Amino acid sequence: MTGLSGLKAVVTGGASGIGLATARALAAQGAAVAVLDLDPGGVSEPLLGLQADVSDDASVRAAVEQAAERLGGLDILVNNAGIGAVGTIEDNPDEQWHRVMDVNVLGIVRTTRAALPHLRRSAHAAVVNTCSIGATAGLPQRAVYCASKGAVLSLTLAMAADHVREGIRVNCVNPGTADTPWVSRLLDAADDPEAERAALKARQPLGRLVTADEVAAAIVYLASPAAASVTGTALAVDGGMQGLRLRPVDRS
Helix, strand or coil, X not given: CCCCCCCEEEEECXXXXXXXXXXXXXXXXXXXXXXXXXXXXXXXXXXXXXXXXXXXXXXXXXXXXXXXXXXXXXXXEEECCCCCCCECCCCCCHHHHHHHHHHHHHHHHHHHHHHXXXXXXXXXXXXXXXXXXXXXXXXXXXXXXXXXHHHHHHHHHHHHHHHHHHCEEEEEEEECCECCHHHHHHHHCCCCHHHHHHHHHHCCCCCCCECHHHHHHHHHHHHCHHHCCCCCCEEEECCCCCCCCCCCCCCC
């Protein structure tokens, strides 16, 4: 499939999980793709791996400029880099709140700000932010993470309004709990990892975790010419968690 042939894309946090699945899916559709990551060492061709820290403005600007130069421009930006935290508002110190917000929210600001001059020159400019079900549902023990993703959702809408007349579309995806290395690390730290995994599966109406490839497919759609009339939208990829309220299963 070559629906993105001739387009150039940057994916932050693209060395693993949803980011890597997205970078590979974009490349499979014909796009030239640069991956920005703290550790891009494992990124292989046809992807271009570049080191960048989204919490550092100079690092981001240098990496975006290098990507645009190496790729010959920039049409698509996927703001996927993010971190999580476990706890209620009592559990996370101020420093952790600042860190999560700095990466998850300001990371999008820094990368998009650096990419805008290139996106404005594109005939097909699209930004897709990786948000979360945590932006629209209250999740236990995820206060700082949910707060950051709520900000990402609002930021997506504001960015879409600011740049729509420049021909730049801005959308986000809201994944449910996805089967990624980050989630696996959280499960490994639980007292009973198998019970925790079962609980996470059960809270999504489909009865399983979302896959990274499923989220990547949604991102590719929003970034593609097929979504030319889609902007300011949050696309849920959550196994029905956001909108469905199923009755308990009758096991009698």
